[in-house]
Amino acid sequence: MKNTGEKVPDNKGHFGQYGGRFVPETLMPALIELDKAYNKYKKDKNFLAELVLLQKDYIGRQTPLYLAKNLTELIGGAKIYLKREDLCHTGAHKINNAIAQSLLAKKMGKTRIIAETGAGQHGVATATGAALAGLQCEVYMGTDDMKRQSLNVFRMRLLGAKVTGVSIGSKTLKDAINEALRDWTANVHNTHYVLGTAFGPHPYPMMVRDFQSVIGKEARKQILKAEGRLPDCLIACVGGGSNSIGLFYAFLKDKIRMIGVEAGGHGIRSGKHAARFAGGSIGVFQGCKSYLLQDKDGNVLGTHSVSAGLDYASVGPEHCYLRELEKIEYTYATDKEALNAFELLSNTEGIIPALESAHAVAEAVKVASSMPKKSIIIVNLSGRGDKDVEQVAKIKGITL
Numbered sequence: 001m002k003n004t005g006e007k008v009p010d011n012k013g014h015f016g017q018y019g020g021r022f023v024p025e026t027l028m029p030a031l032i033e034l035d036k037a038y039n040k041y042k043k044d045k046n047f048l049a050e051l052v053l054l055q056k057d058y059i060g061r062q063t064p065l066y067l068a069k070n071l072t073e074l075i076g077g078a079k080i081y082l083k084r085e086d087l088c089h090t091g092a093h094k095i096n097n098a099i100a101q102s103l104l105a106k107k108m109g110k111t112r113i114i115a116e117t118g119a120g121q122h123g124v125a126t127a128t129g130a131a132l133a134g135l136q137c138e139v140y141m142g143t144d145d146m147k148r149q150s151l152n153v154f155r156m157r158l159l160g161a162k163v164t165g166v167s168i169g170s171k172t173l174k175d176a177i178n179e180a181l182r183d184w185t186a187n188v189h190n191t192h193y194v195l196g197t198a199f200g201p202h203p204y205p206m207m208v209r210d211f212q213s214v215i216g217k218e219a220r221k222q223i224l225k226a227e228g229r230l231p232d233c234l235i236a237c238v239g240g241g242s243n244s245i246g247l248f249y250a251f252l253k254d255k256i257r258m259i260g261v262e263a264g265g266h267g268i269r270s271g272k273h274a275a276r277f278a279g280g281s282i283g284v285f286q287g288c289k290s291y292l293l294q295d296k297d298g299n300v301l302g303t304h305s306v307s308a309g310l311d312y313a314s315v316g317p318e319h320c321y322l323r324e325l326e327k328i329e330y331t332y333a334t335d336k337e338a339l340n341a342f343e344l345l346s347n348t349e350g351i352i353p354a355l356e357s358a359h360a361v362a363e364a365v366k367v368a369s370s371m372p373k374k375s376i377i378i379v380n381l382s383g384r385g386d387k388d389v390e391q392v393a394k395i396k397g398i399t400l
């Protein structure tokens with residue numbers, strides 16, 4: 001790793017040349033208030049004690065680090081460990097961030113939280129956090145996404161949230177984010193915006209990273225206990241980048257190979273993918289400077305992935321920075337590879353992974369086979385696949 005020695009981000013949210021706060025003037029007071037509050041509460045003993053208790057008794061932490069023996073034997077290379085974020089309450093790592101931000105909102109005296117959601121995963125996590133913290137909740141969701149994910153819409157409503165359809169633009173996630181930002185600008189006196197990944201304007205990339213870093217902190221202790229040494233390789237899928245930075249962060253000072261896996265969709269040449277590093281370039285989008293899928297005039301391109309959670313045109317700024325420092329490598333798995341890994345993990349280990357996580361499993365299978373048997377890989381299993389079973393059946397042409 002090229003060393004920098006500096007602590008990132010700086011106080012304006014820059015990770016090297018990436019990140020920052022590219023927002024309209026009207027949103028600055030909200031971001032500054034949040035930054036101040038976060039910096040205060042992250043050192044507050046009561047806040048941290050409450051958070052640790054909720055992580056334990058509500059989310060179900062710590063999550064196991066499981067040696068996937070059957071998969072390891074089948075591949076015949078490195079030992080493959082799975083960090084079981086799929087066992088978190090509500091089925092994925094997103095709850096780590098949603099619960100922490102809900103608690104923070106309450107401490108800040110807010111009575112209402114809002115969120116954006118694409119497939120509904122982050123909306124459900126935020127609605128859960130709101131129910132727990134006794135806050136009002138409104139979730140913005142593209143109307144096309146609402147049709148595709150009607151079960152999650154119902155789930156959020158059950159949890160007491162108001163789901164507001166966004167019928168402008170692409171009627172999907174990026175328009176939902178714009179609406180949430182608009183709401184926040186108007187209602188910041190009583191409202192906190194729970195952003196769902198390590199992306200957007202400062203302080204979100206830093207704050208979400210910190211809240212997700214519990215994953216790597218646990219995994220580090222667990223692997224030292226199980227193997228008496230650190231792993232050789234860490235692998236995680238990268239949508240906005242929160243589960244991956246959550247795993248990697250505690251290991252950044254160690255000499256460990258780290259691989260982030262983006263959605264290769266139908267392949268880079270097809271243009272139907274969400275591999276921002278393989279197919280994108282530097283740009284500014286939704287509040288920060290990062291890698292972006294855009295055309296030569298800077299128009300944001302459409303994306304595709306079999307997994308909704310990886311299907312986004314940009315990526316968290318810290319990932320761009322760590323890639324530039326050659327600390328983390330980025331690659332991609334195609335839809336087909338992810339679907340194969342989805343089935344493979346299901347029938348070798350009895351664990352149905354989220355399609356997002358299946359991208360990381362696909363890469364682990366490739367990497368493990370060329371590594372010696374004594375080497376160790378940790379794969380972040382960011383979520384469970386119950387939500388994806390119906391879609392996979394459909395892709396396989398099976399009528400349920």
Ligand SMILES: *Cc1c(COP(=O)(O)O)cnc(C)c1O
Binds near residue numbers: 093094237356
């Ligand atoms: C949302 C989601 C992701 C992608 O988001 P990151 O912020 O990159 O972690 C990955 N896995 C699962 C299960 C998800 O729900």
